[in-house]
Amino acid sequence: FEYDQTLVSHEMLESLRDFAVGDPYLQSRLQRFQARLQSTGFFAAVLVEPRADEASDGRVPIAVSLHPAKRHSFDAGIGYSTDTEGRLTLAWRTPRINRFGHSQVSRVVVSAVNPSGRVTYNIPLTHPLNDLLQLWARAEENEFGDINSQQLELGSRREIRSSNWVWGYSVRDLEESWNLLGADNENDYLLLGGSLSRRDLKGSLLDPEGGFSQYYALEGASQAAASDIDLLRFTSLLRYVVSPLPRHRMVARAELGAAEVIAGDRRDLAPSLSFFAGGNQSIRGFGYQSVGNELSVTRANGSPRELVVGGDRLAVFSLEYQYYVSDSWRGAVFIDGGDAFDAGEFNWNYGTGFGIHYLSPVGAVRVEVARDISEDEPEWRLHLNIGAEF
Structure with a gap:
């Protein structure tokens, strides 16, 4: 796994992953991992991408691209x-x-x-x-x-x-x-x-x-x-x-x-x-x-x-x-x-x-x-x- 930034601790990112290195490759696992990263609210965009062309010995590297959310946001709304x-x-x-x-x-x-x-x-x-x-x-x-x-x-x-x-x-x-x-x-x-x-x-x-x-x-x-x-x-x-x-x-x-x-x-x-x-x-x-x-x-x-x-x-x-x-x-x-x-x-x-x-x-x-x-x-x-x- 390669993360492209360290805005939050590596341990926190890893806790969102429910599979280990060496587990069988399933696209659904990557999608679930990506959804969890997005749900934290820490990031404006998340991409979990397999690098199949770099696979060796039956292992596929996974690249995780994380684009940070704005440090501050302001909302206003009206309702009745x-x-x-x-x-x-x-x-x-x-x-x-x-x-x-x-x-x-x-x-x-x-x-x-x-x-x-x-x-x-x-x-x-x-x-x-x-x-x-x-x-x-x-x-x-x-x-x-x-x-x-x-x-x-x-x-x-x-x-x-x-x-x-x-x-x-x-x-x-x-x-x-x-x-x-x-x-x-x-x-x-x-x-x-x-x-x-x-x-x-x-x-x-x-x-x-x-x-x-x-x-x-x-x-x-x-x-x-x-x-x-x-x-x-x-x-x-x-x-x-x-x-x-x-x-x-x-x-x-x-x-x-x-x-x-x-x-x-x-x-x-x-x-x-x-x-x-x-x-x-x-x-x-x-x-x-x-x-x-x-x-x-x-x-x-x-x-x-x-x-x-x-x-x-x-x-x-x-x-x-x-x-x-x-x-x-x-x-x-x-x-x-x-x-x-x-x-x-x-x-x-x-x-x-x-x-x-x-x-x-x-x-x-x-x-x-x-x-x-x-x-x-x-x-x-x-x-x-x-x-x-x-």
């Missing part, structure tokens, strides 16, 4: 969804900081509903694609039901890919402040956690004809370790896609969660650690994060008001049928249901509707209308979103 409204995204990327493959991504999202900023520093460990340490700092503001929340976070996570599974463990320090009924709240949480995920697809990455994705995460915090409450929090997200007949497709989704305050005051559970439902990716027919446990209050004029403050449990389910009118267009009908609630207080909230999807190069552009059918006089709500189900 009915959940977070209009947004402007600015990103600065450094795909290769040193010969050990370190990289960074800094991103700012300007949005009326959910503005945020995040810096992530990536360090490859035993493998540049399959074993990664991430360090990050994040600032974010979000609307959870009738609560406005501000979050500051520092964290680290190790993520390992093995046999189609991705598992990781993390620690993050979250400082969150929010206001409810004129009372300011500010709490700290040192959260240790782990996650496990897997995605199996059949067909296109953006529009698979079949597949199953699963994600599970568990986090904990303790008053003995710099947190204001003792907490155990579990979340899971499952998606299943099947195409029983040509042009016919079914999509099912389930999202479950539980946050158990073991010691401390339930009211000290921050909005971002509580659960809310409603919106494009949850129960359509409802506003973004508008479904949750409610608190009854009385206005100054004496009239009652219900404030959505979230729950410590989550259960949301969805079933959607899609029919392909053409290769680029499909129609859809769906029903979503569930609740974000406190333990023992589950109430079904149903939304149903229909829509049309355009299959663009960046994923499905979904235009849907839905309404809440658990109320007596529901109103239709428009939902706009871009992206794949997975």
Whole structure:
């Protein structure tokens, strides 16, 4: 093997090769090696080329041409969804900081509903694609039901890919402040956690004809370790896609969660650690994060008001049928249901509707209308979103 430059360590490049000198020659192995080199993001172009004319003693030399990616790149984009409204995204990327493959991504999202900023520093460990340490700092503001929340976070996570599974463990320090009924709240949480995920697809990455994705995460915090409450929090997200007949497709989704305050005051559970439902990716027919446990209050004029403050449990389910009118267009009908609630207080909230999807190069552009059918006089709500189900 001959590499035409040493921008990253030789050991890191070699870890991407899954065959040894003396193994039988297979073009598919070279193609897989080239794809892995390209996937690192270190290089703008990669060419793995056999030199058959230089073969001797039954061995074929392999030349690897690596053209480095730009040291820095800047991206800007605009988007819109009915959940977070209009947004402007600015990103600065450094795909290769040193010969050990370190990289960074800094991103700012300007949005009326959910503005945020995040810096992530990536360090490859035993493998540049399959074993990664991430360090990050994040600032974010979000609307959870009738609560406005501000979050500051520092964290680290190790993520390992093995046999189609991705598992990781993390620690993050979250400082969150929010206001409810004129009372300011500010709490700290040192959260240790782990996650496990897997995605199996059949067909296109953006529009698979079949597949199953699963994600599970568990986090904990303790008053003995710099947190204001003792907490155990579990979340899971499952998606299943099947195409029983040509042009016919079914999509099912389930999202479950539980946050158990073991010691401390339930009211000290921050909005971002509580659960809310409603919106494009949850129960359509409802506003973004508008479904949750409610608190009854009385206005100054004496009239009652219900404030959505979230729950410590989550259960949301969805079933959607899609029919392909053409290769680029499909129609859809769906029903979503569930609740974000406190333990023992589950109430079904149903939304149903229909829509049309355009299959663009960046994923499905979904235009849907839905309404809440658990109320007596529901109103239709428009939902706009871009992206794949997975």
